[in-house]
Amino acid sequence: LSTNTHSVVIVGYGGMGSYHAKLIANNTRLKVTGTYDILEERRKVSEEDGYPAYENYEAVLNDPAVDVILIATPNDVHKELVITALRHGKHVICEKPVTMFVKDFEEMMAVSEETGRVLMVHQNRRWDEDFLIIKEMYDKGMIGDLFQIESRVHGANGIPGDWRHLEAYGGGMLLDWGVHLLDQFVFMIDSRIKSVTSRLSFILGDEVDDGFEATLEFENGVTAIAEVGTTNFITLPRWYVKGTEGTAVIEDWSLKGRAVIQNREVGKVEPKPIKAGVGLTKTMAPPSEEATLTESLPEPFQHKSSFYDNFADVVEGEAEPIVKNNEVLRVLNLIENVFKAARTREVVKDFDIYEPKN
Numbered sequence: 032l033s034t035n036t037h038s039v040v041i042v043g044y045g046g047m048g049s050y051h052a053k054l055i056a057n058n059t060r061l062k063v064t065g066t067y068d069i070l071e072e073r074r075k076v077s078e079e080d081g082y083p084a085y086e087n088y089e090a091v092l093n094d095p096a097v098d099v100i101l102i103a104t105p106n107d108v109h110k111e112l113v114i115t116a117l118r119h120g121k122h123v124i125c126e127k128p129v130t131m132f133v134k135d136f137e138e139m140m141a142v143s144e145e146t147g148r149v150l151m152v153h154q155n156r157r158w159d160e161d162f163l164i165i166k167e168m169y170d171k172g173m174i175g176d177l178f179q180i181e182s183r184v185h186g187a188n189g190i191p192g193d194w195r196h197l198e199a200y201g202g203g204m205l206l207d208w209g210v211h212l213l214d215q216f217v218f219m220i221d222s223r224i225k226s227v228t229s230r231l232s233f234i235l236g237d238e239v240d241d242g243f244e245a246t247l248e249f250e251n252g253v254t255a256i257a258e259v260g261t262t263n264f265i266t267l268p269r270w271y272v273k274g275t276e277g278t279a280v281i282e283d284w285s286l287k288g289r290a291v292i293q294n295r296e297v298g299k300v301e302p303k304p305i306k307a308g309v310g311l312t313k314t315m316a317p318p319s320e321e322a323t324l325t326e327s328l329p330e331p332f333q334h335k336s337s338f339y340d341n342f343a344d345v346v347e348g349e350a351e352p353i354v355k356n357n358e359v360l361r362v363l364n365l366i367e368n369v370f371k372a373a374r375t376r377e378v379v380k381d382f383d384i385y386e387p388k389n
């Protein structure tokens with residue numbers, strides 16, 4: 032195992048920047064040696080937290096002791112900060128969404144290739160356990176082949192903070208949470224996207240979306256629905272998935288959930304009619320208990336390493352990135368098309384350029 036330490040300067044010492052500092056403190060390969068924030072009050076907080084604050088970005092760029100720059104600013108300035116960092120010979124970790132548009136990320140990728148410096152996007156929710164349980168079910172067929180995957184995050188606190196309310200900064204929930212949910216789909220579902228429909232919500236009167244719903248159809252027959260809401264005082268389950276042999280649910284971040292599977296040992300059991308409302312139904316009667324098995328959720332899929340360890344490995348040429356830039360590009364293209372589908376109220380089908388070849 033490598034014992035190299037890579038010195039990291041965090042640029043943008045706000046909510047996420049300071050969280051990175053806490054996480055990296057537990058990592059043996061990376062070490063936070065300083066920060067830079069445009070706000071003096073944030074530079075002060077950084078100093079109080081024990082991380083020396085640079086006076087300006089040039090000082091970070093020109094410091095030969097800095098190996099890695101981690102960008103955790105609002106989304107609109109990611110591109111410029113990343114490109115200058117790469118051009119100064121630094122490796123870069125950039126927060127999500129890496130940019131708002133495909134063409135901007137293409138430019139950033141080109142500079143990364145040209146300079147031979149690593150650029151890796153912090154799609155950290157690929158490591159979320161709830162997602163990794165669903166990925167395990169998708170890969171191993173615990174409830175048969177998944178054909179409908181519904182992924183939701185619901186809050187009741189509206190859009191948080193300041194810049195997330197504004198389009199110019201890359202605000203809105205599709206760019207904020209949507210980029211995670213769609214990234215999880217693209218990482219898990221091994222097929223090309225056939226079509227997208229979507230609807231954005233503007234319940235709170237912001238200029239950006241306060242939530243959205245997007246439905247993706249994949250060529251392998253999977254339908255995936257992502258939904259984000261910020262006005263949901265009662266939440267729907269985090270995950271609801273249907274397979275050819277059962278159904279599974281993960282209620283929330285506590286990972287409470289279950290799978291209900293057809294019992295192959297027992298033949299088909301005729302349902303008994305139930306009274307439903309004022310009517311009678313067999314169709315909607317619950318599955319018979321003898322014909323089904325209720326099981327606990329599987330152990331989550333395990334990545335080979337953490338985000339930060341993987342980044343260090345990639346810098347040292349020891350591994351492939353777990354978050355690959357062509358996947359990030361694919362998600363940005365998908366987001367552009369989710370916006371387009373919402374705007375035109377049409378089914379969008381033109382995915383050919385960025386989708387993997389069959």
Ligand code: NAD
Pocket residue numbers: 042043044045046047048067068069070073103104105106108126127128153154155192194207
């Ligand atoms: P924030 O507003 O709390 O912090 C942003 C900080 O950047 C502020 O302190 C601000 O002063 C500073 N800043 C702005 N422009 C700058 C510049 N040009 N140079 C240096 N500093 C600058 O925002 P946040 O919630 O921390 O979000 C920051 C980024 O992290 C966003 O891209 C966001 O999407 C991402 N984020 C990711 C996750 C995740 O789990 N991956 C979670 C939260 C936020």
